[in-house]
Amino acid sequence: MSQSFLDQVAHYARGRVAPEATAWSIGAAPEPALYQEAASLGLLGMEVPEAQGGRGFGFATRAAALEVLAGADFGFAMSLVNTHNIALRLCAPGLEGAAERYLPALLSGRMQACTALTEPGTGSDFAAIGTTARRGAEGWVLNGEKAWIINGRHAGLAVVYAQCAELGDSSGIGAFLVDLTAPGVTRYAIDSAFAQTSLGTGGFHLSGVTLPDEAMVAAPGTAFKAILQEINAARTYVAAMCDGMVQAALDSAAAYGAERCSFGKPLNAIARWQAELEAAQAALAQARAATRQAVEQVAEGADAQLAAAEAKIGSVTCAQTHLPRLLQLMGAEGLRPEHPFTRHIAAAQIAGFTDGATNILKDRVARLTARKET
Template sequence: MSRAFLDKVTHFAKGRVAPEAAAWSIGAAPEPALYQEAAALGLLGMELPKARGGQGVDFATRVAACEIMAGADFGFAMSLVNTHNIALRLCEEGQVAAVEQPLAALLSGQMHACTALTEPGTGSDFAAIRTTARQVDGGWLLDGEKSWIINGRQAGLAVVYAQCAEIGDSSGIGAFVVDLTVPGVTRYAIDSAFAQTSLGTGGFHLDGVKLPQEAMISAPGTAFKAILQEINAARTYVAAMCDGMLQAALDSAAAYGAQRLSFGKPLNQIPRWHAEFDAAERALTQARDVTRHAVAQVSQGADAQLAAAEAKIGSVTCAQTHLPRLLQLMGAEGLRPEHPFTRHIAAAQIAGFTDGATNILKDRVARLTARKET
């Protein structure tokens, strides 16, 4: 793990991102310059080889950087890592001549990118996607819609998963690199009662989008397996990001509890206050242990399905449970946007939907555990 790189990430997260994030939770959006600062730091090329403009760090470092960044703002961290993931995919699987220009734009922070799986009627049931890719002379025609996509509202590039055979046939799904600025692509933003500006949540329609033959980055028969492996990695770093948000809330509550007096003594000397704080610390320690196991499984190239699912369930649930309790310890002071509580509470709920909803993941864990025991 690169300690020097992570120290720089910590300085950036606390010094630059956290102060700006207070406004994002009430509707403002990150400035493009901040995204480019992240790029200059290397956050958009963490795992790419140095020879291709990256930092050359390992997966454990990527996870640690995501945890640090999420402590400042979950949405901004997710936006960065999603662009990073596309850059890494292009570097590993794309045809060199075809990807050099977009890769340079991604690594410089000039362009966002996204992975487009989710559709209006399809979430965790990935095999049921209805976006189609039809082979024509010289390439492919894509039709369909993707929704609830991180970076969807501003991405210039996407890896789009589409059905090349019959709907419901997981072996017929392929992955395509799509320039989202071409004719036939119509993008839209998605907002909710939880501010999602730093996530860049959006969607897009694909209406007869013509792609060259080389736009296929994963052929049918390989794309489905590839995305399942990517999802294991994503569930692991989302778990770490929830850990990071809870740690930031603990730090904020600790500082406030040490200086705020109640009935003549600091809040952190009141037994009930102390008990709630300690419970959150213990829960975070347990969640981090499970997350570390998942990191090790992914790093070793092992079958990480169970470990990643357990990590995400554990850390999401931990954050969803203890962030509101820590806010309660803060009282009304914790509602101020300069504190992380309200935006992290919202983000923890969003985290429960990403890369496999918690209720569906619990069923998956039960099946994987039963299979392991037989």
């Protein structure tokens, strides 16, 4: 891992992202300059090879950087890594043309990108997607709608999964590189009481979007399997990001508990108050151990299906359980946007959906464990 890079990321997270994030929980959106600063640190090209303009770090560095960034704001970290992931994908052999066209904008923070599987009608059941890709006279023609996509409201580029054969046939799903400013694409924002601005959550309609043959980045028969592989890395860094949020909340609560007095003594001198804090510390240590194992397996290129699913379940559950309890330790003060608690609580709920909802992952862990035991 590159410690000097991680130190720079920690400085940026604390000094630039955390202060700006205060306003994101009440509706403001990140300034473009913040993406450009992230770009100049190399956050948009962490694993992109140096020969292609990136930093060339390994997966462990990506996970550690995202953990630190999520401690400041999960949504912003997710937005950056989703752009990063498309930049990395463009470095694959055969995509030289697309890399030449889009990499400079992606790596400099001028363009955001997204990966679009989910639709209004289907999320967990990915094989049931209804967006279609059909051969036309001038190439592929895409029709459909994608929803709940990170960066979906402002991304310039997407990898879109679409059905090239009969609906419901998982082996018929292909992936296409789509310019989201092209004719036939209409982007929209999705807002909710959980602020979605730093995630850039949105969706888009695709109406007769015509693409050349080379826009297909994963052919039917390979796309479904490929996404299941890639998702292990995503589950693992989401686990690390949840760990980062719990750590940030612990730090804030510990600092407050040392200074705030109640009934004549600091909060941290009250046994029940301190026990809650220690319970969160213990749960985080356990979650971190599972995350570390998954990071190692993904970094080595091993089959990380089980470790990644277990890490994500453990870290999401730790965050969903302990962030509200840590907020409780703060009293009303914890509700102020200057503190990360409410943003992180919302983000932990979102983490429970993205890259495999918790229930689905629990079933997967049960199946994989049973298979290992037979």
